[in-house]
Amino acid sequence: MSGVAAASPSKTGEISGTASGGDSAHALKASTTIVVAGASGDLAKKKTFPALFGLYNNGFLPSDIRIIGYARTKMDPEEYHKRVTQYIKAPIPAMKKKLEEFLERCSYVSGQYDKDDGFEELEKELKKCEETYEDKKAPKNRVFYMALPPSVFTVVAANFKKHNYSEGGINRIIVEKPFGKDLESSREMQVDLKKEWKEEEIFRIDHYLGKEMVKNLLVLRFANVMLDASFNKNLISNVQITFKEPFGTEGRGGYFDEFGIIRDVMQNHLLQVLSILTMERPVSFSSEDIRDEKVKVLRYIPEIKFEDVLLGQYTASGDKPGYLDDETVPKGSICPTFASCVLHINSPRWEGVPFILKAGKALNEQKTEIRIQYKDVTQGIFKEITRNELVIRVQPGEAVYLKMNSKAPGLAMRTVPTEMDLTYKRRFSDLKIPEAYEALILDALNGDHSNFVRDDELDIAWKIFTPILHYIDEKKPRPHSYAYGSRGPEELEKFVQDKGGFVRSSANYTWPSTSVL
Structure with a gap:
């Protein structure tokens, strides 16, 4: 049973303002x-x-x-x-x-x-x-x-x-959510809603904003000098935000086909995570100060072009049916069940850093994570050394780990990739992590808007994605096929390398914490 439980270690930092960020x-x-x-x-x-x-x-x-x-x-x-x-x-x-x-x-x-x-x-x-x-x-x-x-x-x-x-x-x-299907329908909905209700009375839920690791992003970054100092274009090569589900539409194809993976996951959940990850330090933890900074960083993101997008649709594999095998899906549908896009934030801090968003159904695992890949070490004494990565696992098995290089024990001078690991189930074994909906309903009762979507924030998010959504709706590009249970389309690896600058480590590295989650 989900339950809210909060306990504190022996020493904690005080956050200025009210405990929840609300009034x-x-x-x-x-x-x-x-x-x-x-x-x-x-x-x-x-x-x-x-x-x-x-x-x-x-x-x-x-x-x-x-x-x-x-x-x-x-x-x-x-x-x-x-x-x-x-x-x-x-x-x-x-x-x-x-x-x-x-x-x-x-x-x-x-x-x-x-x-x-x-x-x-x-x-x-x-x-x-x-x-x-x-x-x-x-x-x-x-x-x-x-x-x-x-x-x-x-x-x-x-x-x-x-x-x-x-x-x-x-x-x-x-x-x-969903708050509309594009910029125009969203604006119509907001106008109709605000004819009757004041903005301060409206709480637009995106349940990802209630997840523990998403709420922790502000503390991880702004309460740790070394992390905050590294969040810039001089040190970071690229950032990936990934959403994976190991199941398909399973009889809900009619609903899904109307919206698709970009509207269902990317335009809301992943963009919300991106805005919190990349925003500048807010003046306080009050809801309006936080949301002001989210809006500012979103304004730096230009519209997404089709050449920066990869689409996919899952096919049957073994006893697992393909998307088009679902009887609730329209015959011959080319609705994408997988999408990856590369966008940029043209701000002084982030200009030139590719942000890779990936979301898909019927993939090889259940996972939502942020992977921040740092630039290569200066060549000289090291050759082909693994890039540092800061990984924030949102779900399942909340964790933060820093992938770093170390000398392998022994007489030889040999480097190996290892990690500094904060896995929640080990470090906070006596605490119960609340469900996202519990946290958000409590925020609404407390009058705390900081984890809810403001009207101007919603408007800018749709401005970023509406052109590419209209292009897909009108031009109907055929998505790449990928097998149910795979990592996505075969073209994905090249796409994230060429468009996003991501370098997959050649070393045989596995994060050991995955075996205990």
């Missing part, structure tokens, strides 16, 4: 109801409800919290509670008791997304829940979580504002 005066500590729209869907039962229970189990939700599910599916309380608990594991008696308490706080309303009567029934349930609050005179706070497809975002958001907005209390709306 503690706006934290919702009581008189709060959370409405989960799309409560019958996969996202709600797999992520939202387990995250809410994780927070409740560890005492992070307001003491009198109530949770209302809202969806079109008609369900009785028993069926609804079954869905809520489907992906929650409560292995010990104490946790089972907590789960029973949690379910007592969960109720459900069925209604359409575009009809008034459903939201009117929801308002009745909200008022019924609010009658149970300990402080009857306190302002009533409401958080609306949109676990919904983007086609109904703005309609539901407008109905929440019209029928369920709390006058006098704090209102917040959490919106899931």
Whole structure:
């Protein structure tokens, strides 16, 4: 079961500002109801409800919290509670008791997304829940979580504002990606959303911003002088940010084919990681200072050209079906399931450094990592020596390791690649790493926007990717084939070498920590 647990080593550094980067005066500590729209869907039962229970189990939700599910599916309380608990594991008696308490706080309303009567029934349930609050005179706070497809975002958001907005209390709306399909559709969505909701009330979730290692990037860089000093064009040759999944679309081909791997992963998750990794030092850890710096670095990135992109689509291998074998995929689809692109940040710090983004499905492993490759050592006493690399493993098995050269023990003068290794499971064995959704929902309750996407940040991200997305949609280039379970298209190795300057070590090096994750 996921759970939030935080413990500190004997000595820790204090971070200036509030503990979370938010405004503690706006934290919702009581008189709060959370409405989960799309409560019958996969996202709600797999992520939202387990995250809410994780927070409740560890005492992070307001003491009198109530949770209302809202969806079109008609369900009785028993069926609804079954869905809520489907992906929650409560292995010990104490946790089972907590789960029973949690379910007592969960109720459900069925209604359409575009009809008034459903939201009117929801308002009745909200008022019924609010009658149970300990402080009857306190302002009533409401958080609306949109676990919904983007086609109904703005309609539901407008109905929440019209029928369920709390006058006098704090209102917040959490919106899931995708935020549109390109720059134009994103802007339309944001205009419609902001007709009803203020920017400070909107929390746009990209769950990668809630992952522990992504949140750790600011500390790793700006709290360590030697790392920060090395982050520049004089020392770094190239940077790779890689996302790999070992499975295909598996019956979700209809949804995936509409968006493709670039919209699904690269334009949001990987670009968010890139902006945090490369931004300048913020004035403080407040949400607006952090997001200001992210926007600044994104403005330095020019539009991506097709010659800097490699596309792929997986084919059958053994008993594993190809993308086109999925019955939910349109016949003859040329939608890419793999993409790699090289982009540049034309800032004084990063000019000339290639950033290689890679994302794909049906590959050889599950992995998300950042690989920063430093430049070659000056030639002379060393020849063909392995490049230094700083690797930040986001998932699975969170870790940071620095690949460096050392003299091999013995009488001969021989160098070998080795590593300085921080593997979380060993170093922080007594701590539980919270799930990304737990961290982000807690941030929203605390009013901390630092790990959510701002409207201008979203706009710039789409400006970078929209031209290449329109080119692919219009010109329909045929992607390279790659076998299910492989590392990607055969052309990838040459692409990252020629376009990105990446040099694969000829030494037989394996990071030993992988065997214990």
